[in-house]
Amino acid sequence: MYSYQAPADVLKDRIIIVTGAGDGIGREAAKTFAAHGATVVLMGRTTSKLEAVYDEIEQAGHPQPAIIPIHLEGATAHDYELIAEKLAEEFGHIDGILLNAAILGQRTPIAQYEVDTWNQVIQVNVNSHFMLVKALLPLLEKAKDASVVFTSSSVGRKGRAYWGAYAVSKFAIEGLMQVLADEYENISQVRFNSLNPGATRTQMRAYAYPGENPSVNPSPEQIMPAYLYLLGPDSRGVTGQAFDAQPPKAKA
Numbered sequence: 537m538y539s540y541q542a543p544a545d546v547l548k549d550r551i552i553i554v555t556g557a558g559d560g561i562g563r564e565a566a567k568t569f570a571a572h573g574a575t576v577v578l579m580g581r582t583t584s585k586l587e588a589v590y591d592e593i594e595q596a597g598h599p600q601p602a603i604i605p606i607h608l609e610g611a612t613a614h615d616y617e618l619i620a621e622k623l624a625e626e627f628g629h630i631d632g633i634l635l636n637a638a639i640l641g642q643r644t645p646i647a648q649y650e651v652d653t654w655n656q657v658i659q660v661n662v663n664s665h666f667m668l669v670k671a672l673l674p675l676l677e678k679a680k681d682a683s684v685v686f687t688s689s690s691v692g693r694k695g696r697a698y699w700g701a702y703a704v705s706k707f708a709i710e711g712l713m714q715v716l717a718d719e720y721e722n723i724s725q726v727r728f729n730s731l732n733p734g735a736t737r738t739q740m741r742a743y744a745y746p747g748e749n750p751s752v753n754p755s756p757e758q759i760m761p762a763y764l765y766l767l768g769p770d771s772r773g774v775t776g777q778a779f780d781a782q783p784p785k786a787k788a
C-alpha cells in the first residue's frame with residue numbers, strides 16, 4: 537500500500553470527514569481526497585485554517601467541501617448528535633472518516649505526568665473520536681461501502697518511555713478500532729482500520745523532536761497512497777487491521 541497508485545477519481549462522489557483538517561497530515565489528506573473526487577467535511581478547531589484549506593480545494597476546482605469548526609476537547613455527546621443530524625440532512629450518508637486530530641501532551645515520565653494533561657490528551661485523542669464515530673454509525677451504515685480510519689502511532693503499538701498519555705491514547709484507538717471491526721464483521725459493509733503515518737514532517741513531529749532536521753522525514757504528501765487505499769474502494773472487505781503508511785526503515 538505504500539506505493540498504491542490511486543485512480544484519479546478513486547473517491548468520486550464519496551463524502552469523507554477529516555478531523556484535524558486544518559494542519560499537518562489532516563490538511564494534506566483533505567486536499568488529496570478532494571483532488572480524487574471526494575466531498576470533504578473539514579473538521580478542526582481553528583476556523584481560519586479550515587477556511588484556507590477550503591479555499592485551496594475550491595480554487596483547484598475540486599468538489600466543494602464543508603466546514604465544521606469543533607474543539608474536540610470541550611465538545612459533548614450532544615454536539616456530535618447535532619453534527620450527525622446536520623450531516624444526515626446535507627448528505628444522507630457518510631462514506632468515510634479519517635480520525636486524525638490529536639495532541640501530544642507532555643513528554644515526561646509517568647511519575648511526573650500531570651493529571652490534567654492526561655485527561656486532556658485522552659479527551660481529544662480518544663473520547664472525542666469515540667463520540668463522533670458513535671454518532672455517525674447510522675450514516676456510515678447507509679453508505680454502500682464505508683471506511684473508518686483511526687490514526688495510530690508506533691508508540692500506540694509498543695509502549696515507549698516518556699510518551700505518557702499520547703501512547704496510551706493510541707493504544708486505546710487501536711482497541712476501539714478492533715472492537716468496532718469485530719462488531720461489524722458480519723452485519724454491515726463498514727470497515728474499521730488503523731493507520732500509523734510514521735515520522736512525518738509536521739508541527740507535531742517538530743514539537744516532539746525539536747532537535748531533528750525536518751527534512752529527514754517525508755512530507756504529508758508523500759504518505760498519501762496509504763490514505764487513499766484505505767478510504768477508497770480498493771480496501772473493501774479489509775477490516776480490523778493495523779497498517780503503516782511508510783515502509784519499515786532499513787536498519788543501519
Ligand SMILES: NC(=O)c1ccc[n+]([C@@H]2O[C@H](COP(=O)([O-])OP(=O)(O)OC[C@H]3O[C@@H](n4cnc5c(N)ncnc54)[C@H](OP(=O)(O)O)[C@@H]3O)[C@@H](O)[C@H]2O)c1
Nearest residue numbers: 556559560561581582608609637638687735736738740741
Ligand atoms: N507527524 C508525525 O510524525 C506523526 C507520527 C505518528 C502519528 N501521527 C498522528 O498523525 C495525526 C496527525 O498528526 P500531525 O503530525 O499532522 O499533527 P499536527 O500537525 O499537530 O495537526 C494536528 C491537527 O489536529 C488538530 N487538533 C488538535 N487538537 C484539536 C482539538 N482539541 N480540536 C480540534 N482539532 C484539534 C489541529 O488543529 P489546529 O491546527 O487548529 O491546532 C491540527 O489540525 C495525529 O493523530 C498524530 O498523532 C503523526
